Amino acid sequence: MAMAAPNILVVEDDRETRALIAKYLSANGCNVMTATDGQAMVRAMTDHQVDLLILDVMLPGEDGLSLCRKVRAESQTPIIMLTARGEDVDRILGLEMGADDYLAKPFNPRELLARINAVLRRQSAALTASAAHGATALTFLGWRIDFRLRELRNPAGARVAMTGAEFDLLRTFCERPGRVLSRESLLDFTQGRNAGSFERSIDVLVSRIRRKIETDPQDATMIKTVRSGGYIFTPTVEAVAPAKNT
Amino acid sequence: MTMKLSGFLNLRRISGQMAALVVTSVVALHLIVTAAFLIHRPDQIDPLVDHGHSQLAATIQLIGTAPAAERPRLLADIARAFPQFGIESLPPGQASAHGPGIHPGLGSLRRRLGPGYRTFWLGAEADSYKVGIVLPDGMMVSARFIPDQRQRSLWTTPWMTTLLFAVISVSLLGLWAARALTAPLSSFAKAAESFSLNGAAAPLPERGPEEIRSVARALNRMRERITNLIDDRTKMLAAISHDLRTPITRMRLRSEFIEDEAHRQHMLGDLDQMRSMLESVLSFLRNDRKLESMTLVDIASALQLITDQFTDMGHKIVYDGPEHFMATVRPDDLHRGITNLVENAVRFGAETTIRLGVGADHLTIEVEDDGPGISDERKNVMLEPFVRGDDARNMDEAKGFGLGLSIARSIVLAHGGELSLKDRQPHGLIVRVQLPVRELRLQSAA
Numbered sequence: 001m002a003m004a005a006p007n008i009l010v011v012e013d014d015r016e017t018r019a020l021i022a023k024y025l026s027a028n029g030c031n032v033m034t035a036t037d038g039q040a041m042v043r044a045m046t047d048h049q050v051d052l053l054i055l056d057v058m059l060p061g062e063d064g065l066s067l068c069r070k071v072r073a074e075s076q077t078p079i080i081m082l083t084a085r086g087e088d089v090d091r092i093l094g095l096e097m098g099a100d101d102y103l104a105k106p107f108n109p110r111e112l113l114a115r116i117n118a119v120l121r122r123q124s125a126a127l128t129a130s131a132a133h134g135a136t137a138l139t140f141l142g143w144r145i146d147f148r149l150r151e152l153r154n155p156a157g158a159r160v161a162m163t164g165a166e167f168d169l170l171r172t173f174c175e176r177p178g179r180v181l182s183r184e185s186l187l188d189f190t191q192g193r194n195a196g197s198f199e200r201s202i203d204v205l206v207s208r209i210r211r212k213i214e215t216d217p218q219d220a221t222m223i224k225t226v227r228s229g230g231y232i233f234t235p236t237v238e239a240v241a242p243a244k245n246t
Numbered sequence: 247m248t249m250k251l252s253g254f255l256n257l258r259r260i261s262g263q264m265a266a267l268v269v270t271s272v273v274a275l276h277l278i279v280t281a282a283f284l285i286h287r288p289d290q291i292d293p294l295v296d297h298g299h300s301q302l303a304a305t306i307q308l309i310g311t312a313p314a315a316e317r318p319r320l321l322a323d324i325a326r327a328f329p330q331f332g333i334e335s336l337p338p339g340q341a342s343a344h345g346p347g348i349h350p351g352l353g354s355l356r357r358r359l360g361p362g363y364r365t366f367w368l369g370a371e372a373d374s375y376k377v378g379i380v381l382p383d384g385m386m387v388s389a390r391f392i393p394d395q396r397q398r399s400l401w402t403t404p405w406m407t408t409l410l411f412a413v414i415s416v417s418l419l420g421l422w423a424a425r426a427l428t429a430p431l432s433s434f435a436k437a438a439e440s441f442s443l444n445g446a447a448a449p450l451p452e453r454g455p456e457e458i459r460s461v462a463r464a465l466n467r468m469r470e471r472i473t474n475l476i477d478d479r480t481k482m483l484a485a486i487s488h489d490l491r492t493p494i495t496r497m498r499l500r501s502e503f504i505e506d507e508a509h510r511q512h513m514l515g516d517l518d519q520m521r522s523m524l525e526s527v528l529s530f531l532r533n534d535r536k537l538e539s540m541t542l543v544d545i546a547s548a549l550q551l552i553t554d555q556f557t558d559m560g561h562k563i564v565y566d567g568p569e570h571f572m573a574t575v576r577p578d579d580l581h582r583g584i585t586n587l588v589e590n591a592v593r594f595g596a597e598t599t600i601r602l603g604v605g606a607d608h609l610t611i612e613v614e615d616d617g618p619g620i621s622d623e624r625k626n627v628m629l630e631p632f633v634r635g636d637d638a639r640n641m642d643e644a645k646g647f648g649l650g651l652s653i654a655r656s657i658v659l660a661h662g663g664e665l666s667l668k669d670r671q672p673h674g675l676i677v678r679v680q681l682p683v684r685e686l687r688l689q690s691a692a
Contacts, residue, residue, distance in 0.1 A: 014492055020499035027503075069431065087531040106495040106521055109502050159541055161548035161581065163555065208554060211569070214548045 006051040006120055009044055011035045011067070012082070013059050021054065024109050030116070038062040045071070052116060053079045055099070065097050072098030078119045082107070118168070130200065135239035136176045141222070143213060143242065145174055150210075160212050169205050170213075173223060173233035182230040206231060260455040263427055273421045275413065282409045302331055302389060303358035308629060309333070310363065310381040317385070332390035336378060355391065369456065430458045434465060435624030484531050487524045494520055526649040529582060530631060538576035545580075546571040549600050549611065552584055561592040573683050575661060583657035584611065586650035587677050591615035595674055608663075608682050611660060616674040625667045629655050654679075 008030045010020040014034040035041040057064035068079055079101040100119045137146040142155030152160045172189040183202045210217040224232050312320050324333055333542045352365050360380035369376050377391040437450050450462040498517055504510040546568050553565040591598040595615030603610040627633050631652040658665040663681035670676045
């Protein structure tokens with residue numbers, strides 16, 4: 001990756017876990033700083049340039065969720081939350097507090113690394129991307145994709161199940177409508193999630209998304225194949241004001 | 247002794263209430279019988295309804311005992327004194343003409359006259375009858391006679407029907423009161439039978455006699471203790487499962503520094519197994535308490551997603567059903583439940599089918615495998631938590647705690663549906679999930 005070594009701040013109260021994350025990320029080309037609690041985190045963030053924050057939910061004193069909200073109020077620093085459990089409450093709260101992604105413990109360290117890369121890439125891409133930047137949800141042809149809840153709803157309002165990789169790919173399309181996207185660039189944007197053993201090619205993911213959203217998957221009108229080797233997302237995309245889902 | 251007696255007399259105790267019931271019933275019945283006796287008085291002739299029979303009898307006896315010479319004068323005196331009897335002598339021969347006519351009204355008169363007198367019927371007048379009487383010496387007189395009118399049946403008088411009604415009412419009331427006293431006991435049996443660990447049942451009402459109330463209190467306290475005990479165990483299990491995540495997280499991180507790739511892969515496999523066991527325990531514990539909210543979901547595409555995920559892991563699995571079908575469910579719970587079923591299916595069979603069927607008011611999801619299946623007697627046991635289908639195998643090969651099926655089942659039950667195990671022909675198992683369809687569904691063509 002052409003990116004310079006990112007500065008990552010790990011906020012985790014368990015000494016062993018903290019040291020191991022730091023060791024692992026350092027071994028994989030990151031500059032790692034650590035903090036045990038919120039106060040240490042604030043000190044580290046004022047003293048240093050932090051590109052990404054890894055924040056444990058369970059912290060002594062002020063917990064990870066409220067720290068996340070505080071950081072978000074002041075800066076756009078990407079945040080990946082480490083939750084004690086993969087429960088929905090934590091997931092939604094974490095993302096509503098402004099976290100960019102989350103991982104449930106015990107997590108796969110390689111997946112953590114992949115998500116760090118994906119979040120950083122998305123961050124740098126979003127800074128130059130379309131009007132969709134900053135929106136938490138987009139609509140196209142009655143469909144609604146919500147980044148905070150990580151869910152897709154069809155025009156009838158029904159939730160449509162997607163894997164993480166499918167969601168990230170559709171998100172990438174929605175954020176760049178009307179542009180031809182090569183397979184390589186799509187892979188680059190989406191490999192953050194499902195990284196690891198069961199990675200599928202972009203073509204498989206596209207055909208699966210088509211089956212979910214296209215009226216006739218054989219004759220796709222939304223995600224069209226471009227002959228020169230890529231895809232284009234044709235619908236008009238609009239940002240929607242955040243609203244509670246029922 | 248006094249203690250015992252006061253306990254017996256205490257109306258708040260069941261013995262006291264029983265005694266009160268018996269005493270009240272006996273007293274009430276006694277009063278009714280006494281009243282019946284006093285009203286009817288079969289041993290006394292009521293002078294008011296005598297119609298002068300006694301007087302008539304005495305007058306006849308007076309004539310009968312007088313010497314024959316005095317009789318004409320006596321008859322004249324009597325006719326003057328008691329004109330209402332109309333007593334006059336009859337010429338002999340009348341008796342044989344009329345015979346000793348038997349009339350039910352004459353019985354009491356004959357009884358009063360005593361032996362030696364005979365009576366016979368002479369015929370009716372305006373409001374009375376004429377009766378002939380043969381005196382002991384053969385002389386005959388005739389008299390006006392008002393017959394005994396109390397011919398009505400004992401049970402048809404209004405008083406007696408009232409009393410009969412009262413007896414029946416008191417008996418029924420007694421039965422009802424006895425039932426009311428013992429009814430709480432049968433409700434205890436029902437409550438004990440239906441006691442379940444989810445704590446949904448209401449506590450027993452603490453009312454009725456003292457003994458019943460104390461039993462209800464004791465049962466309620468026992469239930470509270472059992473619930474607390476189970477809660478404590480659940481919390482402990484959850485805490486252990488929770489705390490184990492920290493060392494597992496560390497080990498996962500440490501395994502990244504293991505040089506030997508084969509060694510590392512083994513360790514990752516073990517850690518994955520530990521993690522999935524913890525997840526299943528936690529989701530099993532969570533299922534009892536917390537429910538995800540219902541939302542409209544494209545179930546067909548959710549099932550296709552599961553199919554895709556298992557295909558990606560290298561399993562042979564197909565989806566058979568409509569392309570889209572919408573229903574209101576708890577999406578993450580249902581995903582977890584069906585994933586559990588498919589995990590079992592791919593473990594025991596070579597080929598798995600997920601089938602979605604749509605009915606008028608329900609939908610059917612079937613997960614079918616071609617494995618060995620489950621015998622009928624094991625089917626019920628398999629739905630219990632911590633029961634593994636492969637009980638012959640040891641922990642090294644078993645993948646979990648045997649919670650998958652029971653988690654799936656409780657998720658289905660929380661949807662108001664049902665989960666059943668069916669045999670597949672020629673071999674294999676079909677897990678059938680039936681869910682009620684709650685809201686209007688929109689089906690778009692594929």
